Amino acid sequence: MRIDKYLWCVRYYKTRNIATEACKKGHMTVNGQTAKPSREVFPTDKITLRKDQITYTLTVLDIPANRVGPKLVDMYRKDETPADAFAHLELLRLSKEHYRAQGTGRPTKKDRRDLDEYGNSSDDDDDLD
The missing domain is CATH 3.10.290.10 (RNA-binding S4 domain)
Incomplete structure (x- = not known):
């Protein structure tokens, strides 16, 4: 065959x-x-x-x-x-879900603003010195 x-x-x-x-x-x-x-x-x-x-x-x-x-x-x-091949695939799948849960989509405007605010807040602390 x-x-x-x-x-x-x-x-x-x-x-x-x-x-x-x-x-x-x-x-x-x-x-x-x-x-x-x-x-x-x-x-x-x-x-x-x-x-x-x-x-x-x-x-x-x-x-x-x-x-x-x-x-x-x-x-x-x-x-x-080998079983470790399937374990590796599971590890890859979990690593993709680490940052953002599946199905939540792209970052929203609120997420972006929170990130900008977080990034700017550390810069403001440096200006006070």
């Missing part, structure tokens, strides 16, 4: 077209070699793919006849992705 079709069948990509584009961009390797979308995969092949800032490592256990349900995916692949 083609690698793009396999990754679509085991639900790593939503469409075959997205899987094909990822192959063309060089985001995946099979047994250490960069894979074209038409590369055939066989049981015991090691697939490494980069998606959403995580490098997934898979071992092909079997080839599905067609796209499988989410509960059946583990019958066709063994996920050997």
Whole structure:
């Protein structure tokens, strides 16, 4: 089975077209070699793919006849992705939320005025000396 079709069948990509584009961009390797979308995969092949800032490592256990349900995916692949890769992604997500809570949008005029007032208040203290 083609690698793009396999990754679509085991639900790593939503469409075959997205899987094909990822192959063309060089985001995946099979047994250490960069894979074209038409590369055939066989049981015991090691697939490494980069998606959403995580490098997934898979071992092909079997080839599905067609796209499988989410509960059946583990019958066709063994996920050997290290847990620290997912921890790193969680750390990135938390660091983005540190400054401003998600959904609050751009800084308001009041936020800007507060920042200006804070910056000017330290300058005023220096003038008193």
